[in-house]
Amino acid sequence: MQKSKCSKCGAKAVIFRDYEGVALCRGHFLRSIEKRVKKVVRKHGMIEPGDRIGVALSGGKDSAVALHLMNMIVGNRPDVSIIAISINEGIRGSRDLALKKSVELCKKLDIEQHTFSYKEEFGKSLDEKVKEMGLGKDDVCGLCGVSRRWILNKKARELKVTKLCFGMNLDDEAESIMMNYVRGDIPRACRLGPVTKYSTKRKGGDMFIPRIKPLRWIPEKEVGLYARLAGLPFRPKECKYRGGLRVDVEKALLDLEKKHVGLMFTVVNTFDRMLPGIKKTLDSKETAIKKCKICGEPGSHEVCKACELWR
Numbered sequence: 001m002q003k004s005k006c007s008k009c010g011a012k013a014v015i016f017r018d019y020e021g022v023a024l025c026r027g028h029f030l031r032s033i034e035k036r037v038k039k040v041v042r043k044h045g046m047i048e049p050g051d052r053i054g055v056a057l058s059g060g061k062d063s064a065v066a067l068h069l070m071n072m073i074v075g076n077r078p079d080v081s082i083i084a085i086s087i088n089e090g091i092r093g094s095r096d097l098a099l100k101k102s103v104e105l106c107k108k109l110d111i112e113q114h115t116f117s118y119k120e121e122f123g124k125s126l127d128e129k130v131k132e133m134g135l136g137k138d139d140v141c142g143l144c145g146v147s148r149r150w151i152l153n154k155k156a157r158e159l160k161v162t163k164l165c166f167g168m169n170l171d172d173e174a175e176s177i178m179m180n181y182v183r184g185d186i187p188r189a190c191r192l193g194p195v196t197k198y199s200t201k202r203k204g205g206d207m208f209i210p211r212i213k214p215l216r217w218i219p220e221k222e223v224g225l226y227a228r229l230a231g232l233p234f235r236p237k238e239c240k241y242r243g244g245l246r247v248d249v250e251k252a253l254l255d256l257e258k259k260h261v262g263l264m265f266t267v268v269n270t271f272d273r274m275l276p277g278i279k280k281t282l283d284s285k286e287t288a289i290k291k292c293k294i295c296g297e298p299g300s301h302e303v304c305k306a307c308e309l310w311r
């Protein structure tokens, strides 16, 4: 196997995909990613006529690639529009720079961007909250995720977005699936999948915006390579608060993938085959979605997680 020359045209290869046994040059690599994402979008019906897609844009590589590709796919459709939604968590340093990159990308692609902050929504920045509560790295990541999703869902609804698009890649998704196994969190597992309409379909769940993940079958490494080769502005550094169970699961999965090529694809695809069955068992047991007593947002408790944390 020639790993240094493109299997399709013989030009200098930029990547060797061991899970497929092919080497690809820059051009063939970019096209293969675009083709795979287009296929995923079509197969899972991620875009429907009349959609207003809200891409959650952090300034990192994943959401940059998601926005760029969604724009490429629906750019010319008069019946579908795209906006970007960014959140300023109030993390000094890396996240400020990431936000700048997101502004740059939206300008480059001529996409309308809406930015919201923890400070405005919750009264404090994440840095202030962490200091005040004396939180460790392992707690912060989870708290931040809950808060970000709360803002994204609420603002998406206010902006009349019909689908929230996330840049989760294959590694992210395999991690989330394994985390739910490890924690035994089956209801949360139902919110995973290429298109997440589970919560929106349950009684009282009409306030949830359906979510789509077009990069779900692209390995993390390839999303990064695509972002670089396509010349997209993004901030490569990870968030300083990244931590907790996710990081341990990530390490374990990367170790396994090294020894067993294609394992992440198997984790995700096997989960997808089990998902309809899991949903069926839960449907009979689960109660309706509740409206939070404090903020009115949908959730599974009387008071939602975001209000529990911030109010």
Ligand SMILES: [Zn+2]
Residues within 6 Å of the ligand: 006, 007, 008, 009, 010, 011, 024, 025, 026, 027, 028
């Ligand atoms: Zn080639």
Ligand SMILES: [Zn+2]
Residues within 6 Å of the ligand: 292, 293, 294, 295, 296, 297, 303, 304, 305, 306, 307, 308
């Ligand atoms: Zn609430």
